[in-house]
Amino acid sequence: MKPGGQGVRDGQGVRDGQDGQGVRDGQDGQDGQDMRADAPDPLYERLTSYAGRPAATAGTGKDPVNLPMIRHWCEAMGDTSTAYQGPDAVAPPTMLQAWTMGGLAGHPRGTGRSAAYDELLGLLDGAGYTSVVATDCEQEYLRPLRPGDLITFDAVIEAVSRRKTTKLGTGYFVTTRMDVSADGEPAGTHRFRILKYRPAQRNPAQRNPAKSEREAPLRPRPVINRDNAGFWAGVAEHRLLIQRCTDCATLRFPWLPGCNACAGQEWDTVEASGEGTVFSHVVMHHPSFPAFDPSGEGGPYAVALIELAEGVRIVGNVVGVPYDKVRIGLPVRLEFLRTDPDLELPVFRASEGG
Amino acid sequence: MTEAYRVGDELPPLEIPVTRTLIVAGAIASRDYQDVHHDAELAREKGSPDIFMNILTTNGLVGRYIIDHFGPAAALRKVAIRLGAPNYPGDVLRLTGQIVALEGESRALIEVAVTGDNRIGRHVTGKVIVAVTEGGDA
Known part of the structure; x- marks a missing residue:
């Protein structure tokens, strides 16, 4: 994708934006909610x-199907595969x-993307839907392509979706269909879908997910x-240990060097039974911290102060x-x-539905 | 020979290291010069953490995976993919496939559901129809 709203300039004739995917997460835009x-x-x-x-009319391949490009691809x-080598080689379908594709130089003027398609993309850019991601x-x-075949193509704007909200942002899916011919015979069809979208506002940590998301946080x-x-x-032994002052028997948690009740320095431990209730809680909405949230989405997630059956809180x-x-009072059990x-x-773990 | 294939058969997974070289070579071999596929600095300026694989390369890898399995005499009839999590350098793409339908004359049209996962999640979901011919299976 081109989150910065890259202009549409590639020379491939029919569309730019065949490149990429969402930068930040594994959701493709098709899961978007309908407005x-x-x-x-x-x-x-x-x-x-x-x-x-039309999205492209009477486009022409810049090179006939040829062995060097096939070899570079392979x-x-x-x-x-031996299908793509030797005297009977065909091109990988x-x-x-x-x-x-127009390559670096692009297609000659008037043979690439149609004016209608330019207008459509221009409308989207003008409305702020400047980023593009290929989704499908x-x-x-229809028939194998062999060295020497001359490629021609026409493409049509097949559909524009209603506005959808995706994880990448809100935008419109644009579907085009290209018919490719070889030496004038139909050789294949190529349907392509892009999302033109306005990137969702994200905090800097999310906008730059390189480390935090590529490696599980x-x-x-x-x-x-x-x-x-x-x-x-x-x-480590799956025991929740509470400190107990050996002078006055007061339990304390979290662990401290001395007793707050008698200042005693000697202590032993009591293993918590594991029963408790929520004494208080907060819900973290911001900033997100994916590691704390089982869904990996960064929250919201609840942080609770648990009152253990023994009377201390954690x-x-x-x-x-x-x-x-x-909820306050929710019964919970240690795990x-x-x-x-x-x-x-x-x-x-909540032991009832709350 | 198509008796050799049954609905439910799983293809052996294929793990492909997503190197910077693969991303760049795939982009150039597919004539896709979008900078986000070869220039890390410009990719970052556009909000991507790094360069990432273009959809044409993913398409090519899915085609390779299928023909590697069914053999050079098999012919792709349809490849339909949907992209999700991007392929960044340093990741590994793990392709898996399962036969979901056998169609056509002598059941020689095989439909394979393909998925490709990386460390971030599901990079690609796809459906491939491949024609196998008499005596042509691998």
């Missing part, structure tokens, strides 16, 4: 009037679109020191209910969650 069908959308009315008009793809490519192959590591090492040793995640179903290979944490 309310009854909502007035004057832009849509204008856009959809282009359906049926080298790039790691394709070693999936090269269909490649033969129609459907090709049918990890929760921060706990700081383990001599005062709390016993707690984490307990977690901060943790409530699992098993949506964030908006967490241990392995968030990644190197980290296990105590979390609290």
Whole structure:
């Protein structure tokens, strides 16, 4: 995709934007929600009037089908099929679109993209839908392409969708269909769908997802020191350990070097039964932090202060209910969650629906 | 020979390292000079963390995966793909396929559902129809 709203300038004749995919997530735009069908959308009315008009007329492949381009393609793809080599070589069928591309120089004026298609894209750009992402490519192959075949093509604007909201942003899907001929015979069809969209506003962390999303985000590591090492040793054994002052028997949590009740320095531990209730909670909406949210979307997620049956309180995640179903008094039970290979944490599972 | 194929058969997965070289070579071999497929600096200016694979390369890899399995005498009749998570350098694309239908004369038209996942999620979902001919299976 071209999130910055790259202009449409590639020379491929029919469309730019055959490149890419959503930059930030794994959702393709087709999952977008329809805007309310009854909502007035004057832009849509204008856009959809282009359906049926040409996207490219009488385009010509810049080179006939040829062995060097076939070989370069196969080298790039790691394709070693013998069908594409030797005296009887055919072109890999999936090269269909490649033969129609304008390359760096573009197609000669008047033979590439039609004025109607330029207008359609211009309307979208003008309305702020400046980014483009390719979402679908459907090709049918009617006959093999062989070295020497001369490629010609025509394309039509097949459809413009209603406005849709996708994870990338809000926009319109534009579908074109190209008919490709070889030496004047129908050789294949190539249906292509792009989303022209206005990028969703995201915070900088999300706009630049290189590290945080390409590698699964990890929760921060706990700081383990001599005062709390016993707690984490307990977690490793799936035991939630509460400190107990050996002078006055007061329980304390989180772990501390001394007793707040009597200042005693000696302590032992009591293993929590695991029963508790939500004493209080907050819902984190912003900033997002994907590692804390099981869906990976960064939230919202609930952070709760759990009052354990023993009387001390601990901060943790409530699992098993949506964030908006967490309530004060909700009964919970301790369990241990392995968030990644190197980290296990105590979390609290709601034991009823909230 | 088409008895050899049954609905439900799974193709062996194919793992393809998504190198910078593959992304650039695929873009150029497909005559796609959009800068987001070869110039990391310009890709970042446009909000992408890095260059990413173009749809034509994905299409080519799906075609290769199918013909690798069914053999050089098999002919692609249709490849329809939908893209999701981008392929950035350093990732690995894992293609899987399953036969979902056998059609046509002597059931020689095979429909394969293809998926390709990377570390971010599902890069591609597709449907391929491939024709296998008498004596032509791999």
